[in-house]
Amino acid sequence: MAATTPQQQQPQQQPTPQQQPPTTAAQKLAAVNEQTWLSMGNLAEMMADYDKATTCYESALRHNPYSINALTQIASLCRGREQFSRAVEFFKRILAIQENNGETWAALGHCYLMMDNLQDAYHAYQQALYHLSNPKDPKLWYGIGILYDRYGSLEHAEEAFSAVMKMDSKFEKANEIYFRLGIIYKQQQKFDLSLQYELAKEAYERVLAENPDHAKVLQQLGWLYHQQNTSFCNQSLAIQxxxxxxxxxxNDAQSWYLLGRCYMAEQNYNKAYEAYQQAVYRDARNPTFWCSIGVLYYQINQYRDALDAYSRAIRLNPYISEVWYDLGTLYESCNNQVQDALDAYQRAAELDPSNPHIKQRLELLRKSTVQSSQVAGSAPAPRDVSNPNQYSTGPGAQPLNGAPYSQGAPGPALSSIYGTSTARAADERVSTPQLPAVSNPCTSVDTVFIPV
Known part of the structure; x- marks a missing residue:
């Protein structure tokens, strides 16, 4: 038998680095099981048995822990059932496998937004815009609009909501967008104020035509009718x-508060107090509520109760100019405490330097102090907060993490308003409230590019 030469030998096939090792029988079985459980999960979803569907998808993950399909389905089910913390876990597992998955980043941003985790929501939305092949997704920009709205960045929120309507004029949440735009127009109060009010009113009425029991729209429309600088001001309609x-x-504390403001406009102090009481029971840490309660007590000459209310407002948020102005009027009314009033007006002027009423009162008091003369005329009337939505919670509160506010009593009851000795109250000096050191509550947000 002839020997085989090296040239006659057949070269052995060596696997190249690019070639995948052959699939084993166990791997094939795992893949089949994964697909079977996925199919069963899809069937359970079609039957609206979401618990069974979740169990099936989890079984698929036992056969393939990196199954993007199974992870996505579980995350979506959790998100749809408002189990946002669990949904976040599964969306993160997807991103650990596919970091450039724009749809997953967008869904993760929505979950963070619903959990009031605004910083992580902002980051997730940024990543979604970077990785999505087509970022002009109305649902994505609707979420970004809500994010900016919660941050208080009204101009960016308006741009985002407007972008949604340009992308899809029949967007499923169009009514909600019109409602939010109405609030933004009212809060901005810029350029043509009457036009902004008309736009807001039109937006609210458009929503009510579709949903006549929309609580927030009814609330905001009522507040619009309360505005005295509009052509359609009507306190009776506002109350209705x-x-x-x-x-x-x-249970909406803001609605109770706004109702109290309307009753104050009608000088119905007992009704106003009842409404304020309901508001404070539901949100005891709202500085605007306490400012208005102070104004109420001032109007009925309960000066010590007014001081207590103003002090609470300042402890919750020392950056509201109206509270300091009202404190100044209180000091003037109580034994003519001019220096204390000057200090309060000065703080109000620092917070609102363009306010003519504060400037005028400061100049008058300073002039009377220099000339050692009595201040001409009585103390000015206190002023309520012009934009109640601007100071929903104070720096000491935690509005971003969903923590419930502590309950608190609204102060002395009005049952004794006609038994108070106003002369004695006016003669007693009012002490200056001691204020805790607080940090500036403002938060800045970078601008996200708005598509046109």
Whole structure:
């Protein structure tokens, strides 16, 4: 038998680095099992048995822990059932495998937004815009608009909501967008104020045509009718809309508060106090509520109770100019405490340097102090907060993490308003409230590019 030469030998096939090792029988079985469980999960979803569907997808993950399909389905089910913390876990597992998955980043941003984790929501939305092949997704920009709205960045929120309507004029949450735009127009109060009010009113009425029991829209429309610098100001209608809002949602502290403001405009102090009381029971850490309660007590000459209310407002948020102005009027009314009033007006002027009323009162008091003369005329009337939505919670509160506010009493009851000795109250000196050191509550947000 002839020997085989090296040239006659067949070269052995060596696997190249690019070639994948052959699939084993166990791997094939795992893949089949994964697909089977995925199919069963899809079937369970079609039957609206979401618990069973989740169990099936989890079984698929036991056969393939890196199954993007199974992870996505579980995350979506958790998100749809408002189990946002669990959804975040699964979306993160997907991103650990596919970091450039723009759809997953967008869904993760929505979950963080619903959990009031605004910083992580902002980061997730940024990543979504970077990785999505087509970032002009109305649902994505709707979420970004809400994010900016919660940050208080009204101009960016307006741009985002407007972008949604340009992308899809029949967007499923169009009514909600019109409602939010109405609030933004009202809060901005810029350029043509009357036009902004008309736009807001039109937006609210458009929503009510579709949903006549929308509590928030009824609330905001009622507040619009309360505005005295509009052509359609009507306190009776304002009270009607706010009452309807409370029938739809009696736990909304803001609606109770705004109802109290309307009763104050009608000088119905007992009704106003009842409404303020309901508001404070539901949100005891809202500085605007306490400022208005102070104004109420001032109007009925309960000066010590007014001081207590103003002090609470300042402890919650020392950056509200109206509270300091009202404190100044209180000091003037109580034994003519001019120096204390000057200090309060000065702080108000620092917070609102363009306010003519504060400037005028400061100049008058300074002039009388230099000339050692009595201040001409009586103390000015206190002023309520012009934009109640601007100071929903104070720096000491935690509005971003969903923590509930502590309950607190609204102060002395009005049952004794006609038994108070106003002469004695006016003669007693009012002490200056001691204020805790607080940091500036403002938070800045970078701008996200808005598509046109």
């Amino acid at each position: 809309y706010l009452t309807r809002s409370l029938k739809s949602d009696s």
